[in-house]
Amino acid sequence: MMNFTKMNGAGNDFVITDNRITKTNFTPKTIAKLCDRNRGIGADGFMSVESPENDGDYRMRYYNADGNEAEMCGNGARCFARFVFNNVNRDNVSMKIETIAGIITAEIKEDLVEIQLSEPFDLRLNETIALNNSNENVHSINTGVPHAVVFSERVHEINLKEIGFHIRNHPLFEPDGTNVNYVQIDDDNLLTIRTYERGVEDETLACGTGMVASALIHHQLNEIEPPVKVNVQGGDTLMVSWKYDDGQYSNVTLTGPALSVFKGEINV
Incomplete structure (x- = not known):
């Protein structure tokens, strides 16, 4: 069984799970099924919270609804930060998130979340x-x-x-x-x-x-x-x-x- 949270960022919706302990290997088929709006939970994308590999506090793996991994997602990163703040550490008002696209910094601002992206x-x-x-x-x-x-x-x-x-x-x-x-x-x-x-x-x-x-x-x-x-x-x-x-x-x-x-x- 996988525990998950359904998140919403300005209409973008995501399924997110903390994978730091279970270390589940999610296949593209599994992710596509989870994101299926008729046969699964339904979402634009899937994210897992992973242990950091470099200088971040957490690592975000992001997958599109078709099951393929992507470099990052802006609204996904904001939802990721909210998930961590709500469920992992309430002291993490600011955090560094590792993504394939680089380090993203996030800050919780009451009902809003601000992220700073890598340079375009x-x-x-x-x-x-x-x-x-x-x-x-x-x-x-x-x-x-x-x-x-x-x-x-x-x-x-x-x-x-x-x-x-x-x-x-x-x-x-x-x-x-x-x-x-x-x-x-x-x-x-x-x-x-x-x-x-x-x-x-x-x-x-x-x-x-x-x-x-x-x-x-x-x-x-x-x-x-x-x-x-x-x-x-x-x-x-x-x-x-x-x-x-x-x-x-x-x-x-x-x-x-x-x-x-x-x-x-x-x-x-």
């Missing part, structure tokens, strides 16, 4: 992708995982599942593909975002690294100053901030809600 890289602007009878101007950046960003004045009208699938698998982003964000600029410091997530292969209610990617691309194109508020499909508004000096980003943070939904146990 692989910034590319103004690339053209042909979609049906039109061309999309696509930007991309890696904020822990790769993201494509497209700005649109009709973000609520597009068929994101169809368009997102096409961009996610475009040769520009081979071999592993990318996450896809359609973004509407509501004000200089306010965005609305819809995200098609790689590994979920569908639109999700929120994506933390996608919010960060969209805000940073917005900064690159329009020279706005932080912070930027981002409205997501789940109904929440999150905050993205950063420092930018000599062409380099640092202190990139994402702040928003992360909640425990319920606990249970399940055969694995």
Whole structure:
């Protein structure tokens, strides 16, 4: 039996378990079954709390709903920190979390959780992708995982599942593909975002690294100053901030809600 907690971060939902003692080897098949919304618990992703290997307090292993391990997840990291604070150590108001993408620092701020991400890289602007009878101007950046960003004045009208699938698998982003964000600029410091997530292969209610990617691309194109508020499909508004000096980003943070939904146990 596996004890688990169902977590929610701005509409992104996750199954998380403390694996430091049991050291269970979770197979992709098992994880996909746990994340199945009809035959399992149902989630956008699965996380396990592991013992640190380097300089972190804890190690986060993150898996997409298809069972494949990913570098990290922004909203997942915020839920991970909330889980540790609630269930492992109430003194851990601040913590360092090891991920494949690097060390993430997290801080519990009452009902909110703030994470500081690793430095973004692989910034590319103004690339053209042909979609049906039109061309999309696509930007991309890696904020822990790769993201494509497209700005649109009709973000609520597009068929994101169809368009997102096409961009996610475009040769520009081979071999592993990318996450896809359609973004509407509501004000200089306010965005609305819809995200098609790689590994979920569908639109999700929120994506933390996608919010960060969209805000940073917005900064690159329009020279706005932080912070930027981002409205997501789940109904929440999150905050993205950063420092930018000599062409380099640092202190990139994402702040928003992360909640425990319920606990249970399940055969694995």
